[in-house]
Structures are given as structure tokens and as C-alpha cells.
Amino acid sequence: LWVLPAEEMMNIAVPASAVAIAVFGDFGGKIISVGIMISVLGAANGFVLSGSRVCYSLAAEGTLPGSKSLAKLSKTQVPFNAILLVSILGALYAVSGQFNMLTNLAVFSCWIFYTLTFMAVIRLRKTQPDTVRTYKVPLYPVIPAIAIISGLYVIVNQLFMSGIQTTILSAISIVVTLVGIPVYAATTKGKSAS
Known part of the structure; x- marks a missing residue:
């Protein structure tokens, strides 16, 4: 708020990048944007992996609809169906905007x-x-x-x-x-x- 007033930030799609540009110039803004993308990708990866394991665990206990399919492990001991379900749900949420x-x-x-x-x-x-x-x-x-x-x-x-x-x-x-x-x-x- 010291760098950019609230009135300006409310009209900016990526305020962190705008603040970085104001403080560090265009190069700093690009670095912050790349950092945000890496952070979002890491968080999404973590949510897919942890969410699918929760889904698998609940299915293994038989407490989810479709538990038989969701509790299956692949040859490499990966809950593929649970990962697929969580990924599809995430994609549907993303498409909703x-x-x-x-x-x-x-x-x-x-x-x-x-x-x-x-x-x-x-x-x-x-x-x-x-x-x-x-x-x-x-x-x-x-x-x-x-x-x-x-x-x-x-x-x-x-x-x-x-x-x-x-x-x-x-x-x-x-x-x-x-x-x-x-x-x-x-x-x-x-x-x-x-």
C-alpha cells in the first residue's frame, strides 16, 4: 500500500507483479511473476497429490461412492483412479473461472x-x-x-x-x-x- 495506493491496486489483475515493477523495474516484475507461477504450480501439484490420497484413503475404508474403483492401486502402487478424479474436479473448477x-x-x-x-x-x-x-x-x-x-x-x-x-x-x-x-x-x- 506504500508503493501503490489501494485505488490503483483494485484495478490491477496482478498486484504483486505491479508492486515489484514499481520497486524493481520490469525485470523485477518478471521475476515475481515467474515466482508466482512456480508457487501456484507447486500448490496445485500438492493439492492433487494430497487430495487424491485422501480420496484413496476414504475409498479404501469404503466411505465414498464408487469406493471399489477409487481404492484400486496401479501396478506401481499409485491410486490412479483417485488421482484422475481429483484432477478432473480441479479442471472443472478451473474452467468455471x-x-x-x-x-x-x-x-x-x-x-x-x-x-x-x-x-x-x-x-x-x-x-x-x-x-x-x-x-x-x-x-x-x-x-x-x-x-x-x-x-x-x-x-x-x-x-x-x-x-x-x-x-x-x-x-x-x-x-x-x-x-x-x-x-x-x-x-x-x-x-x-x-
């Missing part, structure tokens, strides 16, 4: 799960104090408390204090996440009956 909306939906859901995770840490420490833990949260319970307060702030802010569009996106994110509950119930019910 709604990157900001999709990111907002996903990030809001992540904040809910991050907050719940830290709540679970505190609960498990109280209900199962003698469990052997390979990792202990430093400065417990201060760090989990800060994380929970921060997470609740983000959730409340997105739902009630950031305008109607953000509230609608947050509500859609919750609904999309909740759709997983009946799907999970149906797949585990069929699995337990057999």
Missing part, C-alpha cells in the same frame, strides 16, 4: 475444521491424559486457546460481519460440507450391513 469464490468456500471450511481440531486437542488432553503422544503442542493450552479464539473470530466475521455476499458464500460452504454427512452415513450404513 470462479477462483476467488472457490477459494473463499474452501478456506472458510478449513477454518471451521482447524478450530474444531484445536478444540479436540483440548478435549482429548482432558479425557485421555495418559495417552502416549508423539507430538505435544508447545505452550499448551495457550497455543490451542489462541488458535480457537482466532478461528472463532474468522468464522463469526465471515458469517455476520463481512457483508451479505461473504455471508452467503460462508453459508454455502457450510451446506456443501454438511452434504458429506448423509453421504458418509449412507456409505457406512451399507458397509456395516454387509
Whole structure:
């Protein structure tokens, strides 16, 4: 904001590159643009690999529709079908052109799960104090408390204090996440009956 005023940045498609050009010249802007492309490619690669492993793991447990196919491994022990599914979903999202909306939906859901995770840490420490833990949260319970307060702030802010569009996106994110509950119930019910 010191380099370029907000009024200028709001009309620029790639603000990081514009700031780099203003500070370092054209060459600096190109370096920043290349760095952004490498970062995006790395993040996409990581999401495809981790997302496909989550898909494979859920399928191996029989908790996804189409689990039999998604749980198959190739000759080289790669979950090819799960990778293909996650890649196709990613391509469909990319074609939609709604990157900001999709990111907002996903990030809001992540904040809910991050907050719940830290709540679970505190609960498990109280209900199962003698469990052997390979990792202990430093400065417990201060760090989990800060994380929970921060997470609740983000959730409340997105739902009630950031305008109607953000509230609608947050509500859609919750609904999309909740759709997983009946799907999970149906797949585990069929699995337990057999």
C-alpha cells in the first residue's frame, strides 16, 4: 500500500507483479511473476497429490461412492483412479473461472475444521491424559486457546460481519460440507450391513 495506493491496486489483475515493477523495474516484475507461477504450480501439484490420497484413503475404508474403483492401486502402487478424479474436479473448477469464490468456500471450511481440531486437542488432553503422544503442542493450552479464539473470530466475521455476499458464500460452504454427512452415513450404513 506504500508503493501503490489501494485505488490503483483494485484495478490491477496482478498486484504483486505491479508492486515489484514499481520497486524493481520490469525485470523485477518478471521475476515475481515467474515466482508466482512456480508457487501456484507447486500448490496445485500438492493439492492433487494430497487430495487424491485422501480420496484413496476414504475409498479404501469404503466411505465414498464408487469406493471399489477409487481404492484400486496401479501396478506401481499409485491410486490412479483417485488421482484422475481429483484432477478432473480441479479442471472443472478451473474452467468455471470462479477462483476467488472457490477459494473463499474452501478456506472458510478449513477454518471451521482447524478450530474444531484445536478444540479436540483440548478435549482429548482432558479425557485421555495418559495417552502416549508423539507430538505435544508447545505452550499448551495457550497455543490451542489462541488458535480457537482466532478461528472463532474468522468464522463469526465471515458469517455476520463481512457483508451479505461473504455471508452467503460462508453459508454455502457450510451446506456443501454438511452434504458429506448423509453421504458418509449412507456409505457406512451399507458397509456395516454387509
